[in-house]
Amino acid sequence: MLRYIATKLGLLIPTFFGVTILTFSMVRLIPGDPVELMAGERGISPERHAKLLAELGLDKPLLVQYAHYIGDVLTGDLGKSFVTKKPILTEFLTLFPATIELAVCAILFALILGVPAGIIAAVRRGRVPDYAVMGVSLTGYSMPIFWWGLLLILLFSVNLGWTPVSGRISLFFFFEPVTGFMLIDSLLSGQEGAFRSALHHLVLPTIVLGTIPLAVIARMTRSAMLEVLSEDYIRTARAKGLRPWRVVAVHALRNAMIPVITVIGLQVGVLLGGAILTETIFSWPGVGKWLIESVRRRDYAALQGGILLVATMIVLVNLFVDLLYALFNPRIRHARH
Amino acid sequence: MTDIATGPEMPSPDQPIGRPVHPAIEVWYHFRQNWGAVAGLFVVVFIFLIAIFADVVAPHSPIEQYRDAFLTPPFWAEGGTTKFLLGTDAVGRDMLSRLIYGARFSLFIGFLVVVLSLGGGIVLGLVAGFFPGIVGDLILRLMDIMLAVPSLLLAIVIVAILGPSLTNAVMAVAIVYLPHFTRVCRAAVLTELTKEYVTASRVAGARLMRLMFKTVLPNCMAPLIVLATLNVSSAILDAAALGFLGLGAQPPTPEWGSMLADAQQFVKRAWWVVTFPGLAVLITVLAFNLAGDGLRDALDPRLKQ
Numbered sequence: 001m002l003r004y005i006a007t008k009l010g011l012l013i014p015t016f017f018g019v020t021i022l023t024f025s026m027v028r029l030i031p032g033d034p035v036e037l038m039a040g041e042r043g044i045s046p047e048r049h050a051k052l053l054a055e056l057g058l059d060k061p062l063l064v065q066y067a068h069y070i071g072d073v074l075t076g077d078l079g080k081s082f083v084t085k086k087p088i089l090t091e092f093l094t095l096f097p098a099t100i101e102l103a104v105c106a107i108l109f110a111l112i113l114g115v116p117a118g119i120i121a122a123v124r125r126g127r128v129p130d131y132a133v134m135g136v137s138l139t140g141y142s143m144p145i146f147w148w149g150l151l152l153i154l155l156f157s158v159n160l161g162w163t164p165v166s167g168r169i170s171l172f173f174f175f176e177p178v179t180g181f182m183l184i185d186s187l188l189s190g191q192e193g194a195f196r197s198a199l200h201h202l203v204l205p206t207i208v209l210g211t212i213p214l215a216v217i218a219r220m221t222r223s224a225m226l227e228v229l230s231e232d233y234i235r236t237a238r239a240k241g242l243r244p245w246r247v248v249a250v251h252a253l254r255n256a257m258i259p260v261i262t263v264i265g266l267q268v269g270v271l272l273g274g275a276i277l278t279e280t281i282f283s284w285p286g287v288g289k290w291l292i293e294s295v296r297r298r299d300y301a302a303l304q305g306g307i308l309l310v311a312t313m314i315v316l317v318n319l320f321v322d323l324l325y326a327l328f329n330p331r332i333r334h335a336r337h
Numbered sequence: 338m339t340d341i342a343t344g345p346e347m348p349s350p351d352q353p354i355g356r357p358v359h360p361a362i363e364v365w366y367h368f369r370q371n372w373g374a375v376a377g378l379f380v381v382v383f384i385f386l387i388a389i390f391a392d393v394v395a396p397h398s399p400i401e402q403y404r405d406a407f408l409t410p411p412f413w414a415e416g417g418t419t420k421f422l423l424g425t426d427a428v429g430r431d432m433l434s435r436l437i438y439g440a441r442f443s444l445f446i447g448f449l450v451v452v453l454s455l456g457g458g459i460v461l462g463l464v465a466g467f468f469p470g471i472v473g474d475l476i477l478r479l480m481d482i483m484l485a486v487p488s489l490l491l492a493i494v495i496v497a498i499l500g501p502s503l504t505n506a507v508m509a510v511a512i513v514y515l516p517h518f519t520r521v522c523r524a525a526v527l528t529e530l531t532k533e534y535v536t537a538s539r540v541a542g543a544r545l546m547r548l549m550f551k552t553v554l555p556n557c558m559a560p561l562i563v564l565a566t567l568n569v570s571s572a573i574l575d576a577a578a579l580g581f582l583g584l585g586a587q588p589p590t591p592e593w594g595s596m597l598a599d600a601q602q603f604v605k606r607a608w609w610v611v612t613f614p615g616l617a618v619l620i621t622v623l624a625f626n627l628a629g630d631g632l633r634d635a636l637d638p639r640l641k642q
Contacts, residue, residue, distance in 0.1 A: 015482055019482055021482075026494060026498065030498050138623065138627065142570065143619060144574055144581075144618045144622070146581045146597065147615025150597065150600075150601060151611070154604055154612075276487075276489055276582075281601075291490065307494060311485045318485075
């Protein structure tokens with residue numbers, strides 16, 4: 001196991017440096033240099049331009065610049081936003097809990113509905129429930145989620161008035177963030193109705209962001225269950241006279257969940273991509289909306305830092321899933337790499 | 338061979354018995370057993386025809402503004418007229434005509450993206466498969482890095498570098514899909530390279546280019562074709578998402594994603610400008626996914642569950 005972890009960690013290093021090269025070259029590929037970008041529309045005098053370039057170390061050879069960049073990144077300095085002049089790491093960390101909260105709720109929503117739906121489809125294979133689950137999940141998989149969000153707003157917020165249109169909590173409530181997670185903070189604040197308001201704000205974004213993972217998890221659970229249900233030990237369990245639901249829920253499900261766990265790991269990237277759209281539609285103050293705003297404001301420093309952080313996180317999550325998977329399935333960690 | 342002989346596509350009497358059925362016919366035989374896939378194919382063909390004959394089918398021009406008809410509802414709703422069957426948008430353009438012309442953009446985007454990333458992926462995958470040393474590793478590492486960034490975010494970054502336009506959105510999505518094609522192609526190449534016909538071809542003195550493109554590549558195409566079909570739908574979705582974020586097609590282009598971006602502010606007043614473009618995206622993507630799934634099962638019946 002230790003050797004497996006070491007190999008996986010070893011592979012992480014070149015990937016991380018690759019991502020830094022990507023973010024480093026990104027800003028340099030954009031037409032115009034960073035100083036011009038910072039100056040924006042106003043323009044800048046040639047002397048001041050040269051001075052700023054030297055100050056930022058941008059007059060040095062690319063390799064030296066990259067070495068500086070890596071040094072900064074490794075010490076946690078991701079630079080300052082062109083627009084707000086605040087450190088990018090601080091901005092990111094302030095907004096990140098909002099995205100995590102939304103993503104965790106979305107994946108829970110997808111699991112709670114997707115796993116049972118997949119089980120039902122597998123058990124009732126080739127009958128109405130199976131076709132219904134597969135049809136719905138294919139539709140969910142094909143859903144343009146930015147439209148799905150607008151549609152839900154149209155139905156539940158505009159026509160029925162059940163849920164708010166945007167934000168994380170009603171403007172009537174105000175409290176200092178403690179954890180950054182609105183559901184927890186609203187409970188801690190002790191204000192009546194705050195938790196309810198936070199929950200109301202969370203419902204639609206959760207559904208929108210969870211739709212594609214839900215479709216994927218339902219499909220994956222179904223095919224994993226079908227495979228497991230045809231195994232000999234399931235027949236043995238049935239032959240022993242166990243109740244059908246026990247065979248499915250205890251004996252089959254445990255093994256069928258292994259591929260599903262992997263799929264959940266792969267959904268992290270999908271979730272963060274989806275968060276960009278979901279947060280934009282619902283004005284959810286998270287990392288996704290911030291990244292899009294950075295593109296619109298041409299705040300390339302923020303974009304650069306944000307992408308590095310997001311990519312690093314995805315790489316780490318994938319590593320974690322790999323290790324978890326190896327822990328559950330000894331065949332993997334003993335295979336030759 | 339036996340399973341072919343039992344199928345309804347048996348060789349006709351005038352064919353000599355024992356002659357194998359053409360692979361395409363075999364694929365079609367498996368494909369048409371899946372009614373969902375056939376339905377998907379029908380819808381795809383229908384959208385294709387609409388896109389080709391947009392000039393004939395569309396009742397109005399997609400960019401002409403009727404200044405006396407802003408936000409007219411669809412004909413069945415109160416205040417609607419049959420002049421504008423699906424109503425008009427905020428500047429008085431006919432929704433139906435814009436949707437019809439939008440089909441052109443979406444199909445064009447979907448296919449161009451897939452052709453570009455298929456071509457790039459084939460070249461990179463062949464090189465990575467034939468030179469498994471430093472070159473192959475380098476290509477694979479690069480692809481891994483691209484996979485570490487969420488595809489939509491990577492596309493956004495590329496558009497941010499290139500500037501927002503429809504062409505750049507296509508380029509961005511094509512680059513984002515490159516890793517999938519490269520990896521699938523490389524895996525197929527590695528499997529094929531161990532087979533004897535490749536060795537035979539080498540011994541016969543085939544040059545590298547011939548080995549790559551004439552000997553090995555045709556045998557790697559099945560998984561690539563499946564991936565390509567399934568990616569048409571993702572490409573349409575991603576390009577629409579870029580359009581929605583204002584980074585793809587620019588106004589007044591009647592692209593479905595950017596139509597939704599314009600419509601977002603009218604969600605409270607005019608449901609039709611929000612509903613129809615997204616519905617068009619959903620139907621198109623769903624049809625491609627149904628047909629793609631069917632094709633995958635037909636090309637590789639072992640995968641069928």
